Amino acid sequence: MILPAGYSDDARTLWDVATALNRAAAAVSPRAAALPPLLFFTDPDRTPRPWETAARLPAGSAVIYRAFGAPDAVETGRKLRETTTKAGVRLLIGLDADLAQAVSADGLHLPERATSRAPAMRAARPDWLLTAAWHGGATTTEGLDALILSPLFAAGGASATKPPLGTEDFNVRAARAALPVYALGGIDAVNASRIIGACGLAGVDAIQAAFGEPPKLRT
Template sequence: MFRRNPRNQCLPECWLFTDEKRGGDPCAAIRRLPRGSGVIFRHYADPRREPLARRCARIARQKGHVFLVAGDEKLARRVGADGTHMPGFARMARPFTAAAHNRTELIRAERAGARLVFLSPVFATQSHPDGRAMGRTGFGRLARTAKVRVAALGGVTPHRYRSLKQWGAAGWGAISALS
């Protein structure tokens, strides 16, 4: 059983995506987030993934954040996470959030039951240096057809998020802008 049921609570607007290659110390970044933010713990290749996830989950609880583990429901349960995040490469039953890079993945995330889908990359980003950014208009086209709330990811900053609200953004996520 997950620590609490985030499906019954308000969704944070601001989400930190942890990253072992970029972003520095995830524990420090979680402490700096505004109270009530969201954290998506990735660190897929970290050999100390579980102990690090436990520390991050504890700090997130102390700060009132929603804490999700990406791609691993068993780990999410072991560390007392609020739920899971379905990366674009994974298939999961009932993720709380999911990633999508196009219409097909957006539909897959909706069908899986995600409450919030992160569309990316909206802008040029270090995470996908060769990826084609969809821009505000492309984001808006996909967000407005979605049957689920959509958040912006990829090169998003607080200022850019404010400009994306008119295009249907219900939140935003970042690595560098929040690390």
């Protein structure tokens, strides 16, 4: 998909790189072809109104809603579900399978500590897209569709204290993985073109900055 007129240069760069990575990954592993090229991770502090960004994502992207026990999680989840359905964007819920069921999400994203839950979740919901966080060490991959490896570059949020992998280390780990691997952490329109070996891009701040504003109409 080519973005229509009005999107920022940063949005175009991120989408072009993400889709190019996805195509390259699909040529090696056909299972990657069914994966969204771009993942927008929500964060309670950094993305207080995630549905606004979700509404402007390209069709075929995905949102990973991380509620972290928020009291309005169901309300926000339903708002995201309505928005993503209209936009042709998939919705995954972080960790909380009950919330995912409640809002009719398309899948679940697991933290690395919870990857052992994937086989049971796959058996219960074979239709769900299941992803998991990964930081490069030994991890369980059974039942999962993809891993999200971070931090690639210096990142904010919970990854701010973790040393970045860098592109070379990322490529080595991704090549050895049993599943398609997304790149996450400090990715922006400037450094995205340096990434190879990923099946797509994931992010918080850069995606919100690039897609958080309505496309500008040319006059």
